[in-house]
Amino acid sequence: MTSGTSNTIEIDLFTALEDKGLRKTSARSAVLTRIESANDAFTAEQLCRDLPEVGRATVYRTIRHLVDAGALCKLPILDGAPMYSIARIEHHHHTICSKCGAIGEFRHSTVERVMRSLGKEIDGEIVGHRMEIFIICKRCLSGTNDGG
Amino acid sequence: MTSGTSNTIEIDLFTALEDKGLRKTSARSAVLTRIESANDAFTAEQLCRDLPEVGRATVYRTIRHLVDAGALCKLPILDGAPMYSIARIEHHHHTICSKCGAIGEFRHSTVERVMRSLGKEIDGEIVGHRMEIFIICKRCLSGTNDGG
DNA sequence: GATTTATTGATACTTGATATCAATTATGAT
DNA sequence: ATCATAATTGATATCAAGTATCAATAAATC
Structure with missing residues (x-):
């Protein structure tokens, strides 16, 4: 097996x-x-x-x-x-296609930097974060995404 | 009424x-x-x-x-x-307390700037985004948050 | 291989949410 | 104001995702 x-x-x-x-x-x-x-x-x-x-x-x-x-x-x-x-070792975020629901990944160091600066603004202790980018994916944009 | x-x-x-x-x-x-x-x-x-x-x-x-x-x-x-x-006019994001689930709001211009720079990295058309910061809120940190 | 203990999975149940449909209510015409 | 029409309501049934239960089963240890 x-x-x-x-x-x-x-x-x-x-x-x-x-x-x-x-x-x-x-x-x-x-x-x-x-x-x-x-x-x-x-x-x-x-x-x-x-x-x-x-x-x-x-x-x-x-x-x-x-x-x-x-x-x-x-x-x-x-x-x-x-x-x-x-879960990969590297922290990452997700893109979600608003049309077909396909989920992708991306990494962006600036996002992490923003998190650090946010610490000062936010009441409480930051223990994590999540960012989601809603997109229309290439396949949906091009019309190739029919039924699959 | x-x-x-x-x-x-x-x-x-x-x-x-x-x-x-x-x-x-x-x-x-x-x-x-x-x-x-x-x-x-x-x-x-x-x-x-x-x-x-x-x-x-x-x-x-x-x-x-x-x-x-x-x-x-x-x-x-x-x-x-x-x-x-x-839904307010201003775009904002949310903090979620991992202990008690309380939801707060925050605004951060850098987040919006990050979004713009992400456009180049991401395959597809960005139509929106969401960011959530997981925190332990003040009440939970201080132990004031017993049962409510 | 026997014993102990975790694991399994059929079933029942919980929760969040939607579909159904007869009874009700808002709106527009008179 | 009253009536007719069409939207709305809400009790109920149903659905879907996920969890609790617990007797039967399988892993790990000896």
């Missing part, structure tokens, strides 16, 4: 669970492998659909563990279920 | 519905008046609780109309129901 080849991200995910003292089970392996293979952000329900052999509760639990461990980031979606993406 | 005094925001909300060709009913008036009196962001369920005389469906429908009309902005909350705040 895990006789696979790629071992860069998978180890991260497994390690994340190990570090929490969680057992390595086949159900969890299935979920992690599925997540690993994801190129884009995904919803919990998508995983459930793709992994009918794994119980819904387990899918949700595993996702929660990973978010908890910081291995996944949970992206709130305005109308609909949250999406998840693998 | 609308023999009130304040007419700055209320009119905006009513106008928003009028402009959509919607009738002025007492149920809607109750919802708008309640929203108008809100100093902070609120959830749909909060309105329902505060307005037991108005049906849940109507509360939700009215909120949807207002968001639709651009009079309210809908704020996705990571774990929980979205919150709504009256």
Whole structure:
């Protein structure tokens, strides 16, 4: 089952669970492998659909563990279920296409600098931030994005 | 019923519905008046609780109309129901207390400047953005925030 | 291999939100 | 003001996302 080849991200995910003292089970392996293979952000329900052999509760639990461990980031979606993406080491932000909902990533050092200067203005202790850029993506702009 | 005094925001909300060709009913008036009196962001369920005389469906429908009309902005909350705040003319962002969930507002011109410079990096047309700062608010830091 | 303990997953439930539709109410015409 | 018409309401049912329960099962340790 895990006789696979790629071992860069998978180890991260497994390690994340190990570090929490969680057992390595086949159900969890299935979920992690599925997540690993994801190129884009995904919803919990998508995983459930793709992994009918794994119980819904387990899918949700595993996702929660990973978010908890910081291995996944949970992206709130305005109308609909949250999406998840693998947390890279570098802090980053997301672009969301207002037409098709496609999620992309970007990094921008100025954003981080702004955060630091905001500390003075804001009442309370800053523990994190999130920035989302709403766009119309290239595919939607060009009209190539029909049904997929 | 609308023999009130304040007419700055209320009119905006009513106008928003009028402009959509919607009738002025007492149920809607109750919802708008309640929203108008809100100093902070609120959830749909909060309105329902505060307005037991108005049906849940109507509360939700009215909120949807207002968001639709651009009079309210809908704020996705990571774990929980979205919150709504009256859309001011000025663009602003939100602080969210990670402990108690309290939502505040802030404005920062640098954020807007960053947005402009991001335009070059991002594939697609930017149509909007949202920034959220996660904080531990003063009340939670000081321990004053017990149960309220 | 037996024991202990975490994990699983079918099911029931919770919550936020929407669809249905008969009863009601606002608006426009008379 | 009254009537007719069409929008609105709200009790209820339903839906969707997600969580709690708990007996059965599978990992890890000995």
